[in-house]
Amino acid sequence: MTKNITLEDITKIEGHAVLVLRVSDGKVEDCQLRAVEGSRYFEGLLVGRRYDEASWIASRI
């Protein structure tokens, strides 16, 4: 018997994620962790900034 288990909003983590499991006869066949957070583009925002500004900005990730 195959069963799908979906955890819509995982608690006690930073950010938002959805866990989808497909279980067949007690064995996990497929496991997906979906990040549903909006993109913030920190890697791109750091380009061109002064080197001594990076710690201020990156610490907000």
Add this chain to the structure above:
Amino acid sequence: MSEKLKVGVMDITGCNGCVLSVAFNEDEVLDIFNLIDVQEYRFVSDPAGEKPQFDVVLMEGLVASPRDIELLKDIRARTKVLVALGTCAHTGCIPAYRKWTPKENLAHLQYDKFDDIKDVDPTPQDAHVKVDAVIPGCPPNRREILEVIKGLVLGKPYKPYTMPVCVECRRNGNFCLLDLNKPCLGPITVGGCFAICVNAGLECWGCRGQTADANLPTFVRMLEDKGFKREFIEERMRTFVGLKIPALKEVMAE
């Protein structure tokens, strides 16, 4: 005492640091939870049940995806008081700085394969829904969060701090970083943070937003006299609160 306030502590796109700051009141957190009825706070417990109604919601984060808009509007419809928690909620914070970042720096980072992580314009919460109060700061001051909750429980709205960072900074006996030629934005920034950055010898980046009477032209000129380039000053001022200082464009054009 009448019925306990039904409270939610939630977040849309953000780092969850603001939500965590609520729990950083370690000595008081148990007392708070006795005074209020926490319906939803994912860091602490599973949600109470199907779509509860709230008296107060502390909402972290900015709007950066269609899911954020949906969630924010849903919560707004179910709460009496919506408190924007932290700089992302207040101004869009650093993620909103991408408005001034060249597109080519960002293009390769887009995950456009998946529908649920499509982008929308990075915007603060008040661009989408009515926000009743703001707790500014990146991260917000945990004591201030406590004061806001206390005010709501007592029915006496918390009066936000409006003086510049410099007031608390001088009271703390700090050496003025502007005198040391560091680009400190303290004079034009709302305090209430006890000048935490300057206490550690780091200049203020203005994360709590500008004071109502900030004199931008004079301040920019002063930084220029100290040898800072216009582009640098502009970048620095926009990093945290860019969307809330439209006047900067005119000042820089002069």
